[in-house]
Amino acid sequence: MTAAPLDRLLAPPPAVVTVGAPPFDDALAAQGVDTVPVDWRPPPAASAEAVRAVAADPRLVEANRTAVERMGAVRPRLVDVRPAADLVGLGRHELLHAGPPIAWADASGPLRGAVVGACLYEGWADTPEEAEALAAAGGIELSPCHDRHAVGPMAGVVSPSMPMWVLDDGGRPAYSTLNEGLGKVLRYGAFGDAVVERLRWMERVLGPCLAAALQRHGPVDVGALIASMVAMGDEGHNRNRAGTSLLVRALAPDLVRTIEVGLRRADDVADVLAFVDGNDHFLLNVVMAAGKLVADAGAGVPGSSVVVTMARNGTEFGIRVSGTGDRWYTAPAAVPDGLYLGGYGPDDANPDIGDSAITETVGLGGFAMAGAPAIVGLVGGEVDDARTWTELMYQVTVAEHPTWTLPVLGFRGVPFGIDALAVVRTGIPPIINTGMAGRVAGTGQVGAGLVRPPLACFTAAIEALAGEAEAP
């Protein structure tokens, strides 16, 4: 694993490093001088004291190194598919959701829509109105996925009957639901008959078929799969086309051999293969669960400012940092800026939602876009922007991933281990690429784009770290 950002800045000699001085940089460039521009702004005045305290903490460098070394050493494996009821400890009428904790009263449209859909799917209500009334009366308990070793894209709602991917790193587990496809799907807040029908098929056919295939196949090395897909134009958040294809290739023979031993019918297996072929995002949830394993490994190192969670519940953006345990730092979520489907526009989009920013938390997604230039067709922008975002993210990370490398950058590892201190110091928030859910419950997906977390999450984390900092 490569070390500090400073090493990188010193790499191309002779060069001028310009810090927070674009006009100076432009003037040098116009004279043919090779520069390394650092996009820096002064930290928010309110947090200057806290920044000084955290930066001066003698544990900081070693604590951050420990956190990212633990994260980089994780080897996630895909081992099983099982019902959520067996895995995440749900109580009666309890649902998991994406992001930091939230109550029904504060929930946005897509989260409400997904809760309604889950109640219909589980048979807790017969109509959307009944489901809403149940939730409004406090009859549905909402708990964050992140508290149960789980992550969920968009609304991230998990109910007891849903099949979930089971990953582990040889010890700890991580879980995520199976991806339903695009458009009108539960995770985007849709809850029509087709949504519920699809969820029932996933429970009855898709989950058991995949479980049987995995049982025959043995564990899939998801760390290696991510390394392959990152070299094939996927960034693992909004492009999972190569990764999905590689997983199909790997599992298809064993899927078919479960027919041979009489466990299931050929048309079910064919339907499974067709369903996966129809959804380039099928692998996303697996990558997210792998990200959860990686990020969690970095948690709990006293004094570390490494970010180990970024997640949104559709109302607030929340982060957690290694040095302060389970504590969330939240602020209102922004609306992504991007491209819209069909006749939708900015007024139709809900604020940022989902646990999928776990991909950026571990160096994928927006952080790995240099290797996935084709993604600009989905999220907007120019090809050069994709590379620029990745290069910018090296300025707020403490390392590079040891095996998830970008061929186009000379096989450099993706920017890895977000340093909340660097984010506050430079004023550069992480870049996240994301799907956009419709604001109104029941709509589904309206687009995809780019979004930045509110800086306030990071300043709050640094202030909390400062409160526990050791004196120099």
Next chain:
Amino acid sequence: MTAAPLDRLLAPPPAVVTVGAPPFDDALAAQGVDTVPVDWRPPPAASAEAVRAVAADPRLVEANRTAVERMGAVRPRLVDVRPAADLVGLGRHELLHAGPPIAWADASGPLRGAVVGACLYEGWADTPEEAEALAAAGGIELSPCHDRHAVGPMAGVVSPSMPMWVLDDGGRPAYSTLNEGLGKVLRYGAFGDAVVERLRWMERVLGPCLAAALQRHGPVDVGALIASMVAMGDEGHNRNRAGTSLLVRALAPDLVRTIEVGLRRADDVADVLAFVDGNDHFLLNVVMAAGKLVADAGAGVPGSSVVVTMARNGTEFGIRVSGTGDRWYTAPAAVPDGLYLGGYGPDDANPDIGDSAITETVGLGGFAMAGAPAIVGLVGGEVDDARTWTELMYQVTVAEHPTWTLPVLGFRGVPFGIDALAVVRTGIPPIINTGMAGRVAGTGQVGAGLVRPPLACFTAAIEALAGEAEAP
């Protein structure tokens, strides 16, 4: 389709175009001047007269435009798999081979090995010695694949019982065998029992399963498949990992549905899926047949200097150009420069062999390496070289492919339509990346690397074009 190289040179204003003057170019660059360096050397003295005559031919520009427009308009489709005997018109004891015409006496080790293997596979001989004696006595007729709408990788040997991919563009067909995998395989000149056994399984199981799946599925749009894979780090010659995965995804459901209707056994289908999963090069032969359809569409335009065939038989490299029909221009093939497997080294490598340079003929392979930087791990060199090769190839091509675009170059089309005149004028031969066969019959693959065709092929073509040139 974008037009002439001149347009490109003029594109980034204001710039200095330096032609064949690296020191001048370096001096300008050192002063911060934006330059477009053209790697030019004076044409071979012997061909100066011919270059003048071809360049002055008033038909040239329009003829080349016509050739590449026809090539760019081809939409190759994969439609079937059938035995070679039904497709390529083989006589008794006749075999097809890669490259320009060749007699047994002139054949290199890997071609001889593949002929021996084909004789054993077809039951024309019981031992390798018998097969060699049969061939040496003139008992085996050898004909180029290219004369039968076919292309074959490496030795390219096709015998009557082998299943072949059938592609068409709505009218004309193109054929290629199914890829056997790597290592000790017939196309690399190996002929042991395992080789023959594998060919029999391909005939009995693999071919019929794929044919049945394609029949259910309907035609596969190979043009679109190539566009996808080029955006996913494949260059279509020595990297076909994404393309192979996408084809598996597309065909797997229909492969399984042939079980449902009782046409075949589940374990055969599982074996097919496992075989394909074990071979990242499985799609190569499909890409080659698509290239054949594309290149052939450009043939036969009077006055055109566009190259429509590049192929090697293991002894000679041969090209054909649009304006001179079926005539081959040949010269001794070079040995590729690259990386070797296991304990092999340069002394073990046969000269360049195979029809697979059809990929470069249509802008893929070495020409598309900018989009496939990970390939340097296979063929040698640095990541930046991959981009440099593609950029160099824009200097000897007359167009860019309309849909096979490279995201990393801002979605620019791959360099398309090699101009033999530009090759001779600049002294820049095409770049080809290729597998390397063992020199000794029976060895198999020894490595992979880069190779350039002999310039003599191109000067001979220009001299022939000059002989038919119209006066200005």
